[in-house]
Amino acid sequence: MRVIKYSDALREAMREEMAKDENVVLIGEDVGQGYRGCFGVSTGLYEEFGPERIIDTPISENSILGLGIGTALMGMKPIVEMMFSDFVAVCFDGVLNQVSKIKFMSGDQFNLNFVLRLPGGAGNGTGPHHSQCLESMIMGIPGLNIAIPSNAYDAKGLLKTSINHGNPVVFFEHKKLYKTEGEVPEKEYTVPFGKGIVRRKGKDLTIVAVSYMVKVAEEVAGELEQSHGIDIEVIDLRTLVPLDTQIIGESLKKTNKLLILEEGIERSGIAAEISYQVNEEYSDYLDYPIKRIGSKNSSIPMTPNLEKAIIPNKDSVIKEIIKYF
Amino acid sequence: MRVIKYSDALREAMREEMAKDENVVLIGEDVGQGYRGCFGVSTGLYEEFGPERIIDTPISENSILGLGIGTALMGMKPIVEMMFSDFVAVCFDGVLNQVSKIKFMSGDQFNLNFVLRLPGGAGNGTGPHHSQCLESMIMGIPGLNIAIPSNAYDAKGLLKTSINHGNPVVFFEHKKLYKTEGEVPEKEYTVPFGKGIVRRKGKDLTIVAVSYMVKVAEEVAGELEQSHGIDIEVIDLRTLVPLDTQIIGESLKKTNKLLILEEGIERSGIAAEISYQVNEEYSDYLDYPIKRIGSKNSSIPMTPNLEKAIIPNKDSVIKEIIKYF
Amino acid sequence: MKIPKEKKLELFEKMLLVRQFERKVYEFATTGVVNGSVHLWIGEEASAVGTVLSMEKDDYILPTHRGHGQGLAFGTEPGKFLAEILGKETGLCKGRVGSMHFFDKEHNNLGAQGILGAQFPIALGVGKAIKNKKMNSCVQCFFGDGTSNQGTFYESLNIASLWGLPIFYVCINNLYGMGTHYKNTSKVSIGEKAELFGIKVKVVDGNDVEDVYSNSVELINYVKKNSKPALIECKTYRWLGHSAFDNRPYRTKKEIDGWKKLDPIKNYKARLLEDKISEKEIRKIEDKVNKIISEASEFALQGDYPEFDDSIVQ
Amino acid sequence: MKIPKEKKLELFEKMLLVRQFERKVYEFATTGVVNGSVHLWIGEEASAVGTVLSMEKDDYILPTHRGHGQGLAFGTEPGKFLAEILGKETGLCKGRVGSMHFFDKEHNNLGAQGILGAQFPIALGVGKAIKNKKMNSCVQCFFGDGTSNQGTFYESLNIASLWGLPIFYVCINNLYGMGTHYKNTSKVSIGEKAELFGIKVKVVDGNDVEDVYSNSVELINYVKKNSKPALIECKTYRWLGHSAFDNRPYRTKKEIDGWKKLDPIKNYKARLLEDKISEKEIRKIEDKVNKIISEASEFALQGDYPEFDDSIVQ
Numbered sequence A, B: 001m002r003v004i005k006y007s008d009a010l011r012e013a014m015r016e017e018m019a020k021d022e023n024v025v026l027i028g029e030d031v032g033q034g035y036r037g038c039f040g041v042s043t044g045l046y047e048e049f050g051p052e053r054i055i056d057t058p059i060s061e062n063s064i065l066g067l068g069i070g071t072a073l074m075g076m077k078p079i080v081e082m083m084f085s086d087f088v089a090v091c092f093d094g095v096l097n098q099v100s101k102i103k104f105m106s107g108d109q110f111n112l113n114f115v116l117r118l119p120g121g122a123g124n125g126t127g128p129h130h131s132q133c134l135e136s137m138i139m140g141i142p143g144l145n146i147a148i149p150s151n152a153y154d155a156k157g158l159l160k161t162s163i164n165h166g167n168p169v170v171f172f173e174h175k176k177l178y179k180t181e182g183e184v185p186e187k188e189y190t191v192p193f194g195k196g197i198v199r200r201k202g203k204d205l206t207i208v209a210v211s212y213m214v215k216v217a218e219e220v221a222g223e224l225e226q227s228h229g230i231d232i233e234v235i236d237l238r239t240l241v242p243l244d245t246q247i248i249g250e251s252l253k254k255t256n257k258l259l260i261l262e263e264g265i266e267r268s269g270i271a272a273e274i275s276y277q278v279n280e281e282y283s284d285y286l287d288y289p290i291k292r293i294g295s296k297n298s299s300i301p302m303t304p305n306l307e308k309a310i311i312p313n314k315d316s317v318i319k320e321i322i323k324y325f
Numbered sequence C, D: 001m002k003i004p005k006e007k008k009l010e011l012f013e014k015m016l017l018v019r020q021f022e023r024k025v026y027e028f029a030t031t032g033v034v035n036g037s038v039h040l041w042i043g044e045e046a047s048a049v050g051t052v053l054s055m056e057k058d059d060y061i062l063p064t065h066r067g068h069g070q071g072l073a074f075g076t077e078p079g080k081f082l083a084e085i086l087g088k089e090t091g092l093c094k095g096r097v098g099s100m101h102f103f104d105k106e107h108n109n110l111g112a113q114g115i116l117g118a119q120f121p122i123a124l125g126v127g128k129a130i131k132n133k134k135m136n137s138c139v140q141c142f143f144g145d146g147t148s149n150q151g152t153f154y155e156s157l158n159i160a161s162l163w164g165l166p167i168f169y170v171c172i173n174n175l176y177g178m179g180t181h182y183k184n185t186s187k188v189s190i191g192e193k194a195e196l197f198g199i200k201v202k203v204v205d206g207n208d209v210e211d212v213y214s215n216s217v218e219l220i221n222y223v224k225k226n227s228k229p230a231l232i233e234c235k236t237y238r239w240l241g242h243s244a245f246d247n248r249p250y251r252t253k254k255e256i257d258g259w260k261k262l263d264p265i266k267n268y269k270a271r272l273l274e275d276k277i278s279e280k281e282i283r284k285i286e287d288k289v290n291k292i293i294s295e296a297s298e299f300a301l302q303g304d305y306p307e308f309d310d311s312i313v314q
């Protein structure tokens, strides 16, 4: 099958949906002319769809988000891009108090198609204001769905689903994934929400992860099989809301041990929530308390070895697994 | 002992610290002249300390928070008030990316005294934009401490500790608590961070709660003792960061059963995090999986019986306890 | 601008409707029938009615926390509206949200706002959609004097002006935001703020419904014809407290009484009578409005409170 | 304003320091010695140096994401600074945060900013503290042209003007915010935005260090004397990309070359020579700066990366 980059897959999803429906628009800073997308995701779309559809804005995040909400209220299908996910803090009211609540507040009169694309993640020395993984903050907001692809295939398929979802979707991308390549069919497909996927079969331990941490989990699994003969099952959740706990439960029936890996801050991170839900439904299958590994409770440093010390990586995860299980 | 209101206790804390140190200032909308505090917390302080210390601002939440950060950087001890906790979304960058990270970013050159007072909570039909409990969103931000008093004594003692903490504190108040009364000594005292307290001794079940939910837990305990002879221990955490897991562990040694009660949204709420930490440290003492009860994953309705259906109350908690344990 | 008689009567009727509706809400609020707080239009009716009646049906509105006036003037059914304020399932939004957050899709009402300033970015999106779809519409974006100090206001003005968006900004300047006088919040008038961005501005007597109306018509024509934003500042005054329960001492009795003399409804009634409109015609309108309100009130009171069902859990 | 010879030499030296420092950073960035992105001052040195040298030691600065120039000009040690950019424990902030987030308490630097517009609210607090403490200081709040479109800018101007806060807003207008020309982001100039609030504004040739300096001195005197904000807009241009790695095609070679002719350092050197300052004196400065940079570079390279210790976990 054809192999393309994660960033290209995202662009294809946008392009295909834009070609189908002129209500689909992309809104953000430097998404069109000029810089052509900070990470090159939207390169070429301006030339194809013009300034009315690929909307370059001033540096005004509140207005960017509001442009999304207002066009969505008018029946359009906006894709809103924050240049870095960290900047969503600047327009957080739009997320927490507006777009998430409109369906509820309007008594279901309005069902919005609305996608907020948030490039997150650390690992390239981008430091405290350009590295955060804010999934758990969004996960606690009723009314928002969360897609978080770990590879090119899901990136395209989930984004297409998101654009036509009918309810707001926060779409987390990862800067370290943009250049990773994966198989992506030429023909139309979508990826459904709420369906995790087993990336690697195993029987000794289940690792649940999303986004870049799926890669880390796979590396860990490969190495621990070699070095210690531990056979790890890796589950990629793909969406956090809705959350596929069933796939975790099924896996636990075999492995009876669960590690949740996340790049976000551990305290009140996504692992805490996943862990609660799994404990509630599947505690009978657990031989040990669920273990989480996430970023230590710190701002994200720019300097390489602190960055590495704070954020989980293959080696630190292996160390913990050996210690813990 | 003297009995005063929760709101009066907060005012006393501010007044005493302001009298001691002219670096202490209060910043917010209508905190001084005119409205004199939306919930009357700051009534009279303007007359006592004048406009330079009780700082009425325009409706500009970003500037309000920034006034706090800037004065703190200059060695002052600002108390910043959002009129309703929900409005913190408007200036969330200041919380997520600025004040929480300054100690880290500056390489410990700056240690800020900074208190952000957030009146939260539902129950009076204030609806989706004036009712939220956003504790868990703050709990996931490294660098912030969280105080969340359930009564007048703690309100005063914790606020005094917060003002001089040396690191930023987000201070959650509850609108339904302002008029509740409690014993507050006349003489100087403070309440330390990281120390929960047993509000009611019991041996059958531990309920952990904060803020208004402590009252609900106490009512539940009283009623279940009468009706079912269940003897419930109620723990009030008082601060969420730092979190006193030890007091929970001690209690579990007796009760072996834990219910965490929160007013915030269940999904990714504070119970998820507390639950993870307790499972990690004290799973051996747990006979059942930890149970949480929080607000259902919905915006907060204004209409009374939906509000009641969404937010935990004595009756709904009792029903769950009987079903579950 | 010459206003035809029919329109004059409509202006009068709608003002009266707002007044009586708000009186009813006040009654409900002060007798515990309403859960939550309400922000009323009494004294400011001309500003709601004059601006909203200048619009066509296919225009849009974004009301504020003080939003009953705009909604009623734009056609929202008083019964459903009152039912919403009472939190009844027969309400506009199934009774979920009450006074401060009502939406009415049928009447192009894109949602009242509990967060001051959040309407400004949303208005940009509405304007942009209108422009992209090449509709001959505009959106009225309401806000109070105090709210003009939010950063989002300027951002919105900047972008609306830059892109030529059909947004009609409507400032209801009632001098105060809660207990704070506008002069203690800014040295610059609201009109000046908009003019900076090359936006056409009119400042009108917000208690004179014809002044508000005719200037609004002119500005809306300008907005639609040129695809450019405009702003109207209506100078008026709320007679009651900020919400129904505010008895704070930030305004003098003298000030309040002075403004009450400028009663937009009483004065307009006198003018209509001078204008050779008969007592009888007026009385007919008054009766009609009273009937609407009493029917609305009955409808609202009769409705049930919504039952909880899982569909709101997301 | 007559600038004494010593000050002229200082202006020249600091500009050269910034230039050479940035060249070194560029070298480190393009050879993989720096982790993360860096935003450089090359071409814009006069704007940093002219504004910052107008301050006293007990004034304060709030630099931006493009912040090396301000820091250096205000006295931050080049060695510690470079070490920070390289992420070394010998750096200003223990190497934690690098180029975009440096603080230097000793030199009243209250923190560079990764979030565009976040400096404006913070500046209010600094100004308010100066005022409350009755200090004879001010704070320079830096920002770029693109950042002037954040709502926080206007909020800050409004409050600074309303309360009379000693804030000196410094706009480095290099025409672009990343790939977007200012004219595509606003119809209003930055100076006009501030003037709306009654703030005193000067627009200067940001490549002419004496123009920047003398106007800054005048404005700072005004700020301190009157306890009022002021704003300077320095018109300049960055020679390199937005960050060290930007080779996007949003600017023409012609445009870039045109601006390179306006090299603030080369031109100032020529002017100094005309001004009867000897080649030898200039060379002495050049040597001094080169020495500073090579020592700084050595210091930075020699430092160790910080070891992780639990104290940063909060």
Ligand SMILES: Cc1ncc(C[n+]2csc(CCOP(=O)(O)OP(=O)(O)O)c2C)c(N)n1
Residues within 6 Å of the ligand: B029, B059, B061, B083, B087, B090, C039, C065, C066, C114, C115, C116, C117, C143, C144, C145, C146, C147, C148, C172, C174, C176, C177, C178, C242
């Ligand atoms: C972001 C935000 N800040 C503060 C409030 C609290 N609040 C509600 S109405 C109000 C005053 C608004 O004044 P103005 O804009 O003049 O409108 P008015 O009430 O006078 O109609 C305030 C401060 C809010 N709802 N949202």
Ligand SMILES: Cc1ncc(C[n+]2csc(CCOP(=O)(O)OP(=O)(O)O)c2C)c(N)n1
Residues within 6 Å of the ligand: A029, A059, A061, A083, A087, A090, D039, D065, D066, D114, D115, D116, D117, D143, D144, D145, D146, D147, D148, D172, D174, D176, D177, D178, D242
């Ligand atoms: C809130 C926020 N939005 C966007 C960015 C990404 N960003 C960094 S620098 C920049 C351009 C800034 O332009 P300007 O203010 O003119 O400063 P310059 O880089 O030209 O010095 C952008 C968009 C950011 N860091 N923060």
Ligand SMILES: [Mg+2]
Residues within 6 Å of the ligand: C144, C145, C146, C172, C173, C174, C175, C176, C177, C178
């Ligand atoms: Mg007002």
Ligand SMILES: [Mg+2]
Residues within 6 Å of the ligand: D144, D145, D146, D172, D173, D174, D175, D176, D177, D178
């Ligand atoms: Mg620029």
